[in-house]
Amino acid sequence: MSYGEAGFNLEIDLSRGSIERVETDPRLTELHLGGQGTADKILWDRVPPEVEPFSPDNLLIFSAGLLHATPVPGANRTVVNTFSPQTNLHSHSLFGGFFGPELKHAGYDKIVIRGKSASLVYLWINNDKVEIRDAGHLQGKGCQKTAALIRQELKQEKAQVAAIGLAGENRVYISTIDHSNSSAARGVGVVMGDKRLKAIAVRGTKDINIARPAELFELCLRLRKEIYENPVCGDPMAHEDDETFHVDNFAWGNARERKKGYWNKELEEKWGALTRKLKDRDTSCYNCPKDCHAVINYPGRQRYALKCFNKLTYLMAAHKELNFNYDILGVTQDYGLDGFSTPQVLAFAIELYEAGILTDQDMPGFPTDVEGRFFWLIEKIVRREGVGDVLANGVYWAARQIGKGAEAFDHNTTKKFEQVTIKLGKVNPPYFLMIATGEKMNITQIEGSYPQDPLPTVEEREKFVRNWVAAPDDKFKKMFLKWEKRNELPFEASCAICDWNEIMHYIDDAIGLCGFLSSFRGQFGGRIPYHIHNIPNIISLATGMELDKVGLWEIARRNRNLVRALNVRRGMRRKDEKPPEDHWKVRDPEMETRLLDAYYEFKGWNNEGIPTKETLDELGLDYVSEDFVQRGILTDNEGTPSKETSAEKEKD
Amino acid sequence: MKGGLKRKIVKEIKVDVDKCTGCRSCEMACSSFHAVPKYSSMNPAKARIRVVIDELRDVYVPIRAGDYTPAECMGRDAYTINGKEYNECSFCGASCPSRDYFKEPDSGLPLRCDMCEDEPPLSEPMCVQVCQPGALTYEEREEEGGEEEVKWEEMEIGLESLADKYGLQKLMDTVARMSMSKKENIKAKEEE
Numbered sequence: 001m002s003y004g005e006a007g008f009n010l011e012i013d014l015s016r017g018s019i020e021r022v023e024t025d026p027r028l029t030e031l032h033l034g035g036q037g038t039a040d041k042i043l044w045d046r047v048p049p050e051v052e053p054f055s056p057d058n059l060l061i062f063s064a065g066l067l068h069a070t071p072v073p074g075a076n077r078t079v080v081n082t083f084s085p086q087t088n089l090h091s092h093s094l095f096g097g098f099f100g101p102e103l104k105h106a107g108y109d110k111i112v113i114r115g116k117s118a119s120l121v122y123l124w125i126n127n128d129k130v131e132i133r134d135a136g137h138l139q140g141k142g143c144q145k146t147a148a149l150i151r152q153e154l155k156q157e158k159a160q161v162a163a164i165g166l167a168g169e170n171r172v173y174i175s176t177i178d179h180s181n182s183s184a185a186r187g188v189g190v191v192m193g194d195k196r197l198k199a200i201a202v203r204g205t206k207d208i209n210i211a212r213p214a215e216l217f218e219l220c221l222r223l224r225k226e227i228y229e230n231p232v233c234g235d236p237m238a239h240e241d242d243e244t245f246h247v248d249n250f251a252w253g254n255a256r257e258r259k260k261g262y263w264n265k266e267l268e269e270k271w272g273a274l275t276r277k278l279k280d281r282d283t284s285c286y287n288c289p290k291d292c293h294a295v296i297n298y299p300g301r302q303r304y305a306l307k308c309f310n311k312l313t314y315l316m317a318a319h320k321e322l323n324f325n326y327d328i329l330g331v332t333q334d335y336g337l338d339g340f341s342t343p344q345v346l347a348f349a350i351e352l353y354e355a356g357i358l359t360d361q362d363m364p365g366f367p368t369d370v371e372g373r374f375f376w377l378i379e380k381i382v383r384r385e386g387v388g389d390v391l392a393n394g395v396y397w398a399a400r401q402i403g404k405g406a407e408a409f410d411h412n413t414t415k416k417f418e419q420v421t422i423k424l425g426k427v428n429p430p431y432f433l434m435i436a437t438g439e440k441m442n443i444t445q446i447e448g449s450y451p452q453d454p455l456p457t458v459e460e461r462e463k464f465v466r467n468w469v470a471a472p473d474d475k476f477k478k479m480f481l482k483w484e485k486r487n488e489l490p491f492e493a494s495c496a497i498c499d500w501n502e503i504m505h506y507i508d509d510a511i512g513l514c515g516f517l518s519s520f521r522g523q524f525g526g527r528i529p530y531h532i533h534n535i536p537n538i539i540s541l542a543t544g545m546e547l548d549k550v551g552l553w554e555i556a557r558r559n560r561n562l563v564r565a566l567n568v569r570r571g572m573r574r575k576d577e578k579p580p581e582d583h584w585k586v587r588d589p590e591m592e593t594r595l596l597d598a599y600y601e602f603k604g605w606n607n608e609g610i611p612t613k614e615t616l617d618e619l620g621l622d623y624v625s626e627d628f629v630q631r632g633i634l635t636d637n638e639g640t641p642s643k644e645t646s647a648e649k650e651k652d
Numbered sequence: 653m654k655g656g657l658k659r660k661i662v663k664e665i666k667v668d669v670d671k672c673t674g675c676r677s678c679e680m681a682c683s684s685f686h687a688v689p690k691y692s693s694m695n696p697a698k699a700r701i702r703v704v705i706d707e708l709r710d711v712y713v714p715i716r717a718g719d720y721t722p723a724e725c726m727g728r729d730a731y732t733i734n735g736k737e738y739n740e741c742s743f744c745g746a747s748c749p750s751r752d753y754f755k756e757p758d759s760g761l762p763l764r765c766d767m768c769e770d771e772p773p774l775s776e777p778m779c780v781q782v783c784q785p786g787a788l789t790y791e792e793r794e795e796e797g798g799e800e801e802v803k804w805e806e807m808e809i810g811l812e813s814l815a816d817k818y819g820l821q822k823l824m825d826t827v828a829r830m831s832m833s834k835k836e837n838i839k840a841k842e843e844e
Contacts, residue, residue, distance in 0.1 A: 069694050071684055073677070098676070105695060148708055157704075157751075158697075180707065205697035205757035210684075213691035217684060221781065224677070228784035280710040284675035289784035291673040295710060303708055 003211035004543035015115030033510035034066035037559040053085040062111040064100035065512015069208040070542040071220040074517040076286035084187025086173040091187035096285035097180035102160040106204030117196035125202040135198035142334030143178035163199035165336030172392040174341040181293040181305035185338035211544030232524040234290030241272030254347035255412040255421035271322040301330025310339035317343030341418040417441040427584040429494035435579040449522030450497040454483040470522030470531040495602035506556040672712040672787035678779035685778040700765040717754035718745030720762035722816035761810040
């Protein structure tokens with residue numbers, strides 16, 4: 001009997017209409033845990049670099065986390081992986097809610113989807129009974145409406161549904177997959193649409209067994225109370241009317257203008273009152289004591305759930321107020337558009353129009369007011385009509401397709417992906433590394449364990465480190481005690497910070513924990529529910545696996561290097577590892593080059609950012625190093641990183 | 653006791669639907685507590701509490717498994733409470749043929765909330781212990797009067813539903829046949 005896991009994957013071939021139930025290899029659980037870890041092993045084995053994202057041979061994998069369907073509170077984030085047409089690289093995407101646990105109760109750890117259906121279909125998983133069903137009648141239906149209709153027609157009110165809206169159906173790059181109160185962004189909705197898969201509905205009524213039941217349950221009872229009472233866990237901003245952090249610090253418009261001092265008491269009262277008027281309640285994801293998702297009931301729109309910064313992204317892109325954001329979300333959530341990328345694409349289009357690069361000929365009937373323009377553009381994008389067909393590909397590709405100087409307006413992408421709209425003063429070393437080398441395309445999926453800013457006094461720092469349970473060892477505490485200015489951290493510290501931050505996310509991705517209780521919360525100090533010291537024991541209690549801190553760190557490193565390997569095999573190199581040019585006003589190219597050198601060395605990667613044979617072999621990824629040598633990506637005797645090659649010398 | 657009224661303890665779980673966040677921790681904990689051995693497996697489909705959720709209408713109602721009933725009822729009324737529409741089933745804890753709530757998923761036998769009776773007793777039923785937002789609260793009060801309610805064990809509830817499905821006579825015949833064949837098996841083994 002296996003503990004914690006279902007022990008089977010579901011293999012769906014949409015081209016042939018075939019469905020298989022395949023037993024998983026327990027050794028892979030020991031090497032990669034589960035979730036994205038084991039999904040990436042499948043991508044490595046089965047999707048060679050020649051496979052284009054829109055090829056039927058591209059896989060779309062939905063993975064439950066290793067701890068889903070155990071009593072562990074907050075283990076509910078499903079991970080979706082594929083190769084994205086926007087970046088031509090690995091897609092990492094997570095969504096909360098109830099899907100992963102339900103999938104495990106249906107008897108599966110993953111759904112691996114290949115091929116392409118001839119017509120729009122949906123997948124219905126009811127324990128052992130799995131069907132590919134016609135979805136013709138669901139074409140054009142909104143994400144949540146689709147879920148409701150599927151439940152109704154199956155007479156299964158407990159079925160959990162993940163669906164795409166019109167945006168995904170029309171292969172809009174910036175589309176999402178939506179489920180309950182959550183969305184999965186960054187390249188997965190478009191691939192689901194390309195496969196003509198409208199939705200997946202799952203219902204499971206099977207047991208998931210626990211290795212050391214009483215001990216784990218008791219521990220979880222304690223954790224639940226801690227999570228509920230801890231004010232920095234979950235999404236505290238979801239319950240605050242004070243929006244200073246975002247509106248005063250993040251850039252407005254097309255990531256252009258920072259409005260320091262924008263926020264005031266009057267706005268706080270006005271916006272707060274509006275939220276209270278429109279909010280029905282706050283909801284949770286599966287088995288979590290926090291309630292991070294406000295349910296908004298805007299007049300004339302369908303109810304939807306707010307997702308963190310989505311509350312502000314449209315209003316900031318449009319230079320408007322909260323009412324506009326609540327209104328437009330009622331439309332974009334139904335279409336299944338990503339709330340991070342979409343507002344930037346819209347603001348970018350308006351800039352191009354104002355600069356005369358896009359004209360009335362390109363945009364007949366383009367309204368004069370900014371609200372009208374946003375709604376107008378959305379209708380064009382989700383249908384890929386006229387200029388919308390180009391904008392649907394995201395800022396990077398749209399700029400190149402439009403030409404006429406539009407490229408200069410693409411100033412906030414890295415690896416062809418829209419970045420969070422932050423524009424700051426002086427280059428910040430750990431953030432430089434995270435944005436440059438991250439492969440999740442969004443800083444929120446990389447940062448989170450080490451604080452973003454130092455504390456002003458020694459006393460405050462001492463107090464902070466005293467109760468800082470998340471810190472893996474004293475090294476980070478010493479670092480924090482000595483840290484005075486945000487931008488002044490030694491290379492060694494910057495490398496270690498970047499490494500720790502991303503390692504915690506790689507753990508969460510594999511076990512399905514929510515970052516708001518784990519990888520995104522170390523930065524607040526104090527006691528947080530999940531950290532490198534207690535996660536190994538929790539995994540052991542649930543699954544029976546022997547695991548300690550060192551072992552867990554090594555698994556996360558293996559998983560992290562496997563993502564890098566997937567991308568390196570698809571051509572990613574040092575030249576791609578650049579934060580947006582204007583992310584900081586004051587840059588230091590010479591220092592940045594040395595910093596990146598140091599980080600690559602720290603990670604055991606060569607000067608092109610490619611994991612060395614030594615690093616790969618040490619992690620048991622010999623099959624990767626062999627492949628790299630065969631392809632000429634690594635040379636046979638490549639050991640330590642060479643200092644001579646620089647990014648500029650790299651030929652494309 | 654003589655001539656006087658009996659005193660009984662009434663246990664109640666109160667529900668505040670406005671506080672429910674729809675996390676379904678109650679389902680998780682209930683299924684885990686009632687697993688054999690305790691906590692050894694998880695399966696919300698076996699929970700004796702369910703959260704009726706309709707996101708589009710903002711309906712979140714935790715209901716506990718109540719009586720088993722062999723037939724669907726006639727009640728299909730809709731209620732409007734605080735401007736929200738609920739159908740009658742959203743408040744009903746019956747294990748009935750019209751939906752798959754409160755039935756053991758493999759056998760189809762009815763499930764019933766037993767307030768997590770345990771030795772030693774829990775401070776509160778498990779669903780209440782895991783409901784941090786406070787949608788579920790536990791109350792115990794002493795009441796005078798009335799006959800002590802006949803408390804049905806889980807097996808009796810299951811047998812009742814089988815009797816309803818197949819008829820009492822058929823059920824008795826089957827049990828008799830099973831016990832005969834069991835006896836014969838034992839006899840055969842002894843003779844070996």
